[in-house]
Amino acid sequence: MRKIVLPGDLVATNSKVAGQGTYVENGKVYAKYLGLLDKDETQVRVIPLKGKYIPTAGDMVVGITKEVTANGWFVNINSPYQAFLPLMENPEYKSNKKPNEVLDIGDAIIARVLNVDPNMKVTLTMKDKMCHPIRLGRIVAINPARVPRVIGKKGSMIKMLKNELGIQIVVGQNGLIWLNGDAKKISIVEEAIYMIEEEAHTEGLTDRVAEFIKRRKGDVEAKTNS
Amino acid sequence: MLKPKLIVDGKRLDGRAFDELRPIKIEADVLKRADGSCYIEMGKNKVLAAVYGPRELHPRHLQDPSKAIIRYRYNMAAFSVEERRRPGPDRRSIEISKVSKEVFEAVIMKELFPRSAIDIFVEVLQADAGSRAAGINAASVALIDAGIPVKGIVTSVAVAKVDGQLVLDPMKEEDYYGEADLPIAFLIRNGKIESITLLQMDGRMTKDEIKRVIELAKKGVMEIYRLQRDAIMRKFMVEEDEG
Structure with a gap:
């Protein structure tokens, strides 16, 4: 069974093996949050037990439209950061339609994270065979x-x-x-x-x-x- | 009122030795709606801490594009002291909120969550000297319970000077009638004290006394640190056993 580690616990003394969930100070590797220790010769990781979703490019997410604007939709993706789905990234959008006729407030979608900039501005895309609005289920x-x-x-x-x-x-x-x-x-x-x-x-x-x-x-x- | 004798036959009023803590009870993850929470009893202090975040921050002008901002609210319940306390923040609780916030500014990895907020709420349900230390201890456990990245565990305790004697973790009478009171918080990483993150004092002490106070506090803090760790471990071990 994997060991539970708390933040600040020393997990390795070789800074080269530092992986996800760790930080390095003075060449030593410490855990940075509560999690399970996953250690082998090449890498040391801490698998989180709790925490918020922080978006990364390429992630598949389920979101709920919170705001409709002239250029796209703001989507709540259950994260500290709201995501933006531009009109052009939604294949259902046609120039003769209004944005709220395609997706309205409260509509759920499956989308992919296209990009996350250093300021944590999140852009979504629905140009993917997995992505579609959710109407059932x-x-x-x-x-x-x-x-x-x-x-x-x-x-x-x-x-x-x-x-x-x-x-x-x-x-x-x-x-x-x-x-x-x-x-x-x-x-x-x-x-x-x-x-x-x-x-x-x-x-x-x-x-x-x-x-x-x-x-x-x-x-x-x-x-x-x- | 006349000052009572605080030290009788080399013992304190409640029978403790000079370097002895009051009994401590810590429980992590007590609130369902908070992202992280902790309940602590340090002697007669009863303190509840809740952590939310990182979460979206509104209004937008408060956002910092390079890091998360931390908000810390220390609040005493109206019924926490003998005479009913008027609810709401006062000069004292605003100060405690500020210094406690600075404790956590130094240990939370804020840069990982730009434009967001991390909220820490500390509610003192019953106070008996050293409630800011109890609040910091509880907040530290609640932060870890919330899964927020931190450098280590923060642990705090107070030391007082009563009847010319330095005593660890003063209770109300010692705090009230004593000559000096010094709350202090440490960042503990991997079982070692790394740095001091809070140090306040009211009253007077000599340079030599301060040095002894810090040694005394370090000893007390290591005990609390073990209890903080236990509280979190206990919570997550139980979850594992269920399976």
């Missing part, structure tokens, strides 16, 4: 630090969820997850996601979640038959 919010576990190693967790229940899932890096499909199945996945969030730093999670889903699927079928 459900959005589930979790702690952004737990997103990697919902995805699993090389997508193993998310693949398992999709295969077991045959619903659409898009995991935003910002901790918002879009689910679409049969309402009962969505409810099962929602519960499973909360379970993953709760037990994010335990071993053998994928197997336990698979078991949980099989059990819940059985419950639902038993109910419909009776």
